[in-house]
Amino acid sequence: AKQRGKANYVRYVGGMEQPVLAHAKLGGELRRALDADEFKVWYQPIMDLERGLIIGVESLVRWQHPTRGLVSPAEFIPAAEGTGLIVPLGRFVLRETCRQAMAWLAEFGPDALQKMGPNVSVRQLHDPDFLGDVRTALADSGLPPDRIVFELTESAVLRGPQVLQTLHRLHDMGVRLALDDFGTGESSLSLLRAFPASILKLDKSFVDGIELDEEGTPEANARQAVARAVIQMAGALGLDTVAEGIENQGQADRLRGLGYTLGQGFHLARPMPAEDLTRLLAAQREK
Ligand code: C2E
Numbered sequence: 001a002k003q004r005g006k007a008n009y010v011r012y013v014g015g016m017e018q019p020v021l022a023h024a025k026l027g028g029e030l031r032r033a034l035d036a037d038e039f040k041v042w043y044q045p046i047m048d049l050e051r052g053l054i055i056g057v058e059s060l061v062r063w064q065h066p067t068r069g070l071v072s073p074a075e076f077i078p079a080a081e082g083t084g085l086i087v088p089l090g091r092f093v094l095r096e097t098c099r100q101a102m103a104w105l106a107e108f109g110p111d112a113l114q115k116m117g118p119n120v121s122v123r124q125l126h127d128p129d130f131l132g133d134v135r136t137a138l139a140d141s142g143l144p145p146d147r148i149v150f151e152l153t154e155s156a157v158l159r160g161p162q163v164l165q166t167l168h169r170l171h172d173m174g175v176r177l178a179l180d181d182f183g184t185g186e187s188s189l190s191l192l193r194a195f196p197a198s199i200l201k202l203d204k205s206f207v208d209g210i211e212l213d214e215e216g217t218p219e220a221n222a223r224q225a226v227a228r229a230v231i232q233m234a235g236a237l238g239l240d241t242v243a244e245g246i247e248n249q250g251q252a253d254r255l256r257g258l259g260y261t262l263g264q265g266f267h268l269a270r271p272m273p274a275e276d277l278t279r280l281l282a283a284q285r286e287k
Pocket residue numbers: 044059060061072073074077086090093119120121151180181244245246247264265266267271
């Protein structure tokens with residue numbers, strides 16, 4: 001029989017355990033990073049497609065790592081959720097968003113930004129302190145609650161009556177809720193009726209290729225059909241819509257033609273640090 005060397009065995013076991021070990025190690029790194037203020041909040045404009053004006057922003061967390069540079073949330077949000085660190089990290093994003101929003105409203109007037117959208121993970125919704133944290137963040141900043149639009153995925157909302165109760169409490173506080181990545185999950189009319197949402201964010205996957213016209217692929221026609229169905233349903237339910245992931249003018253035009261008035265995407269504006277958005281808001285005021 002083949003003798004398995006120790007190094008070999010360690011490597012085999014190591015291979016099996018790698019995700020867990022990597023997860024635990026990353027968890028420790030994230031805790032250190034939070035204490036060292038390495039996380040930053042970036043903002044991506046949400047635009048009025050007709051007038052080309054910034055009407056709101058989505059808050060997106062960034063990790064400014066001392067040696068690795070800017071780390072994408074796709075690389076650490078899963079570990080932050082797995083280790084529970086998403087709770088203090090999410091609290092930081094919320095507090096920073098409220099503080100920055102208030103500074104922008106003070107500088108550019110109450111109409112400068114209508115929505116400030118932090119993403120909220122299901123772990124936060126289950127945290128017993130979450131509602132208190134939201135109340136404190138609003139009180140400390142002085143931001144009117146209706147400026148906050150929490151972005152939640154359908155899978156987070158579908159976690160049962162306790163989460164639904166938390167969402168109703170937020171709604172009662174005057175905070176607004178958006179269903180993120182809409183169309184990719186198990187969305188149903190009954191979910192939309194049970195859940196106090198005010199905004200549907202049409203997922204990027206239905207925007208990709210939507211500009212290709214009738215002679216285009218059946219896939220493009222199917223995307224147009226979904227985009228049309230979503231805006232009709234939103235209209236019937238009295239919800240606003242935001243189309244996500246707009247990467248060219250053809251997509252923006254097609255979405256406007258379908259009735260979308262709000263959009264977000266690299267073609268309109270990329271996520272940016274607060275200082276850059278301050279400059280854009282100043283330029284917009286001069287217009
Ligand atoms: P998301 O909530 O769906 O956010 C939109 C993502 O799409 C962002 O990626 C944004 O930069 C990107 N994006 C926007 N426009 C375009 C476009 O035109 N083309 C393409 N290809 N991408 C576009 P980002 O910032 O890397 O964030 C990725 C995901 O990480 C987010 O997806 C969200 O699920 C999560 N995330 C980010 N920040 C937070 C946070 O503070 N808390 C939580 N819980 N999750 C966060």
